[in-house]
Each structure stands twice: as structure tokens, then as C-alpha cells.
Amino acid sequence: MQPDSTAGRPHPPDRGDVVRTPDPTIAAAPASAAPPAASTTAPATAGTPAPLARFGGARPRAPRWYAEAIAQAPQRTFHTVHGARIETLTWGRIGDPGLLLLHGNGAHADWWSFIAPMLADGHRVTAMSWSGMGGSDWRTRYAMDLHVDEAFAVARESGLFEARRRPVFIGHSFGGFPTIACAARQGERLHAAIALDSPLFTREQRAARHAKRGPPRPPHPSRIYPSLEAALARFRFMPPQDCENLFLVDHIARGSIKEVRNEDGTPGWTWRFDPFMWRDYERGDSAAELARVRCPFGLIRGARSALVQPSVFAFARSVAPPGSPAIEVPDADHHVMADQPLALVAALRGLLATWP
Numbered sequence: 001m002q003p004d005s006t007a008g009r010p011h012p013p014d015r016g017d018v019v020r021t022p023d024p025t026i027a028a029a030p031a032s033a034a035p036p037a038a039s040t041t042a043p044a045t046a047g048t049p050a051p052l053a054r055f056g057g058a059r060p061r062a063p064r065w066y067a068e069a070i071a072q073a074p075q076r077t078f079h080t081v082h083g084a085r086i087e088t089l090t091w092g093r094i095g096d097p098g099l100l101l102l103h104g105n106g107a108h109a110d111w112w113s114f115i116a117p118m119l120a121d122g123h124r125v126t127a128m129s130w131s132g133m134g135g136s137d138w139r140t141r142y143a144m145d146l147h148v149d150e151a152f153a154v155a156r157e158s159g160l161f162e163a164r165r166r167p168v169f170i171g172h173s174f175g176g177f178p179t180i181a182c183a184a185r186q187g188e189r190l191h192a193a194i195a196l197d198s199p200l201f202t203r204e205q206r207a208a209r210h211a212k213r214g215p216p217r218p219p220h221p222s223r224i225y226p227s228l229e230a231a232l233a234r235f236r237f238m239p240p241q242d243c244e245n246l247f248l249v250d251h252i253a254r255g256s257i258k259e260v261r262n263e264d265g266t267p268g269w270t271w272r273f274d275p276f277m278w279r280d281y282e283r284g285d286s287a288a289e290l291a292r293v294r295c296p297f298g299l300i301r302g303a304r305s306a307l308v309q310p311s312v313f314a315f316a317r318s319v320a321p322p323g324s325p326a327i328e329v330p331d332a333d334h335h336v337m338a339d340q341p342l343a344l345v346a347a348l349r350g351l352l353a354t355w356p
Helices: 064-070 144-157 173-189 203-213 228-235 246-254 285-289 310-319 339-355
Strands: 042-043 075-082 084-091 098-101 124-128 168-172 193-194 235-237 257-261 267-271 297-302 326-329
Touching: 042 257, 064 246, 075 144, 084 144, 098 144, 098 173, 124 144, 144 173, 168 173, 173 193, 193 339, 203 310, 228 235, 228 246, 228 257, 228 267, 235 246, 285 310, 297 310, 297 339, 310 326, 326 339
Parallel strands: 098 124, 098 168, 168 193, 193 297, 297 326
Antiparallel strands: 042 235, 075 084, 084 124, 257 267
């Protein structure tokens, strides 16, 4: 693991838990509202499941398909975008049609590393970590415009534009909002785009959510745990949910943690995301941008998603261009790739086949 470092701001050790950021699911007008993220990982708190605690740092048993997928190791590189190094994982041959896989809030590129190999037969597939998350550098400020630039720059540098067919961008949760922005602002450069369980709220839905959640606590540095095992034991999904595929929870959790140093020089482990990321985040209006995307666009939700409930999905479908395909993955919550990875691969293959 890498020692703790940031792009432009120190990350001092702290003994408190990571706090809840301002409402992480805002993605509707007006553009001046709270951060447009759907949180994907967080430390366990009272009353929420900590699925890995009982394993004591051991890895849960995994099926053969997972072992075969992970054995197809990606090329791991970094590309610098506006001064920040962006972590990039790539599978497949340059010259094959490109796929760019974009993760959610608090997540990292390896959320896709057991999915991407199953899409790489006939595709050049890239997964990246947004600045402020995963192995990418942190910034002093973040914005939707920066994330759009990161997506296109990584796609270009990893060879996704080398094929005769333009690439497809696929974003999960928060990652769906930069995907929408890319399709609206530079959609002529894309073959198609897909948002996977990205919550787009009406004003009324957003107001109800704010009233239920109450005011957010201000952000502060993440807690440092004394061991990798202790950090793994605190991992959970956000929003909270059960997941039968504990080997995937473990896979995701290990990629969510990095080794750092305490003030006294002793080792510790903490989360690989910037807890101050959303404090001054500059974003656009994702609902308005979805209405004016300039390439084919698909929508996918988990049928049990706590974020993209039927009424939320209906709003997104009403905003998207007429005829945009919309798919529900059965028996899946918000974190579709962890709940139903093989069904998600089938759904993505089906959507890609509709856009030859």
C-alpha cells in the first residue's frame, strides 16, 4: 500500500470516524445544491452491518468465475490530468471498441476489476479512480468539469479512441453523473453511455430526503485504524445493505484502504478517499444534462435499490431522450456489481449489442 499523500493538502491523522458528508445523492436542479454523489463505502457505525468483521482479516471463499476474472490482471498506470495523477486499470487490445468504467463516491477503480475481464473479449476496457478517490491524487478543489476532463483524458491516454468505433462510458452511482455530463457536453465523441443506479431526484424527492436525513455533519479527516484487519472489520456499503457475495465485499474493501503513518511513526490504515471532497464541489445540473445528451443513453437500476427506487427511476426515464433503454437487474440493491455481477455483465452485453 502507498503512504498517505495528497495533491495540495495535508491529511493529518485523526481518531474520529469518517462522518457523513452532505446529502450524497443530490443530482437534480438547481445546480447550486449539495454534492452530486451517491456514497458507496463508509466505516461501520452503530446499527449498520459490518459484513467482514467475523472474518478477522481472512478472505471469504470465492467461486471459480471470480478467481478466473481476477487472474486476468489489468495494466495499472497513472495519467496526469490538470496536475493530478489518475489511477487507471486497462484490459484488452488497443483497436477493439473502448469501454470506460466509472465508479461511485468513496469507491475506486477495482470495484470494476472482477467485471471488466468479462467485458474485455472484443473490447478495450478501462476503469479509473476519480481524483480524490482510490489511488488517484487528491486536489484542493473538485468540480464536475474536472471529472469530465479526467474521463476523456483517461479514455484518450488508454487507447479507447483508437478503435474505428467511438467508446462507451459506463458510470455507477455518482459515476453516472459525470457520465451524463460527458454525453451532454461531448456526446459526439461517444458511441453511447450508460448510468448504473445513479439517483436523479425531482425537487420534491430531494426535499423529502433532506427532511428525513437532517443537516449533515461537517467533514473532518478519516480515522486511522491500528491494523488492516481492524479497518476491514469497519467496512460497509453506503447506503447500508446486505450482500451475499462476501468475497466481493472483501475485494472492494481491501482496495478501499491504504497504509499511512501516525504522528509517532507507527503504521496505520485508513480510507482511500478525500473526506473534504464535497465541501466546495462545483457541479452542473444532471437532470437538465440528461435531457440533452448527444449520444444513445441507457439506464440500469438494481431492482431493490434503496436509492434508485421506482419513482426515482421513472423520473430519470422521463428526462432521458425518448427510446432510451431502461433495465432493472433482479435481486440487486444499489451496488449492482457486488449483488449480481454476472447478471450485470449480461445486462451490459445486451445494451452494447443494441448499439452496434
